[in-house]
Amino acid sequence: MLRDRKPNVLAPLPSAVDETLVAALRAQLAPPELSPAEKVAFAERLEARIGAAKLRRSRSVLSLGFAGAAVAASLALVWMRVDGSLPRSTSPDGRHAAAVQASAAGRGADLLAVLVDAENGVFDSALGGGSDSGGWSNEARAGLVDDSALWRVAADGGLASHLSGEYRALGMFVAVAEP
Amino acid sequence: MSSMAAPATLATATAAATEERFRALVVTERDRLVGLAYHLTGGNRELALDVAQEALLKAYRALPRFRGEAELSTWLTRIVIHEAASHVRSRARRDRWSVLWPWSSEVPPEHEPRAAECDDPARQLEQARLRARISAALLRLSDGQRAAFALVHLEGHTVEEAALVVGRSPGTLKSHLHRALVALRRELGDLRVEVNHVA
Numbered sequence: 001m002l003r004d005r006k007p008n009v010l011a012p013l014p015s016a017v018d019e020t021l022v023a024a025l026r027a028q029l030a031p032p033e034l035s036p037a038e039k040v041a042f043a044e045r046l047e048a049r050i051g052a053a054k055l056r057r058s059r060s061v062l063s064l065g066f067a068g069a070a071v072a073a074s075l076a077l078v079w080m081r082v083d084g085s086l087p088r089s090t091s092p093d094g095r096h097a098a099a100v101q102a103s104a105a106g107r108g109a110d111l112l113a114v115l116v117d118a119e120n121g122v123f124d125s126a127l128g129g130g131s132d133s134g135g136w137s138n139e140a141r142a143g144l145v146d147d148s149a150l151w152r153v154a155a156d157g158g159l160a161s162h163l164s165g166e167y168r169a170l171g172m173f174v175a176v177a178e179p
Numbered sequence: 180m181s182s183m184a185a186p187a188t189l190a191t192a193t194a195a196a197t198e199e200r201f202r203a204l205v206v207t208e209r210d211r212l213v214g215l216a217y218h219l220t221g222g223n224r225e226l227a228l229d230v231a232q233e234a235l236l237k238a239y240r241a242l243p244r245f246r247g248e249a250e251l252s253t254w255l256t257r258i259v260i261h262e263a264a265s266h267v268r269s270r271a272r273r274d275r276w277s278v279l280w281p282w283s284s285e286v287p288p289e290h291e292p293r294a295a296e297c298d299d300p301a302r303q304l305e306q307a308r309l310r311a312r313i314s315a316a317l318l319r320l321s322d323g324q325r326a327a328f329a330l331v332h333l334e335g336h337t338v339e340e341a342a343l344v345v346g347r348s349p350g351t352l353k354s355h356l357h358r359a360l361v362a363l364r365r366e367l368g369d370l371r372v373e374v375n376h377v378a
Contacts (some may be wrong), residue, residue, distance in 0.1 A: 032227070
């Protein structure tokens with residue numbers, strides 16, 4: 001539609017000076033013709049950028065899936081805590097926790113969890129299980145770590161037993177991590 | 180055997196068709212888009228190639244969502260115009276900072292003499308300076324004025340076509356054109372003499 005049109009059909013130039021000016025600009029701004037080598041280089045660069053864009057997209061999808069799974073697990077576990085009951089494998093939430101744990105154990109992975117304490121507004125956790133969880137927890141209480149602080153939780157039942165503690169969890173983020 | 184393809188198969192087929200469509204688009208539209216970008220960047224070859232690349236990449240990403248409300252060429256033209264405006268603004272910001280470095284070249288690299296232009300170094304330099312003047316004048320126009328001028332007076336579209344591309348009324352586009360011409364006449368009014376001289 002936009003090609004092969006005669007110029008200025010609806011926009012007559014107001015003066016001969018303008019006509020000359022526009023003609024001069026057209027002459028000076030004749031678009032460059034790409035050489036065959038430039039065309040190849042252009043196409044190759046575009047392909048490379050498209051490839052990189054695809055890679056970024058697939059990584060984003062993976063990240064999104066991972067985050068989505070983490071949020072779903074978090075919601076289920078937070079609800080368990082609000083309910084006040086222990087997350088046993090007989091309850092719906094217990095089944096979910098057990099499934100997450102089984103999955104983590106099956107993959108030889110740990111569960112990573114963060115609790116947010118509703119009263120103090122700081123991270124709090126004693127979910128335990130991991131040998132270094134106490135140290136991380138202390139750091140969190142001292143305000144030395146931020147949202148990125150994660151408490152390692154062993155997948156062999158430690159998470160479920162600690163959920164019976166005194167925590168008023170505002171939010172809990174659970175993810176499965178490679179060991 | 181069912182006549183209905185599985186959703187996954189259909190999605191794969193659609194994705195493949197989109198890829199195919201995009202590659203055909205690059206071949207048919209590349210030169211036109213580079214040329215338009217060249218006009219919109221005031222005759223900067225390297226910048227024009229970058230703009231065309233970026234525009235095609237954006238088109239690739241957006242192609243699955245392209246709803247066909249405009250013609251494909253119009254849609255692509257619009258992307259190039261937006262991309263060129265963005266690059267020009269970015270370049271202008273950079274140039275404002277470069278004022279702090281007064282030892283920078285008097286003639287920007289993109290306006291250096293073209294090797295095949297002529298053999299006379301003096302004339303080459305004169306041509307390069309002329310292009311630099313034209314470029315500076317074009318880049319001083321507003322985005323809307325520059326797009327209108329390039330589409331109508333350099334690319335040869337009618338006012339109504341150009342208005343459709345930029346998503347403005349023909350009246351607004353004519354107003355942009357008028358202001359662009361006034362500004363260019365003011366800055367390049369002597370160009371007729373120079374062009375006659377160097378031609």
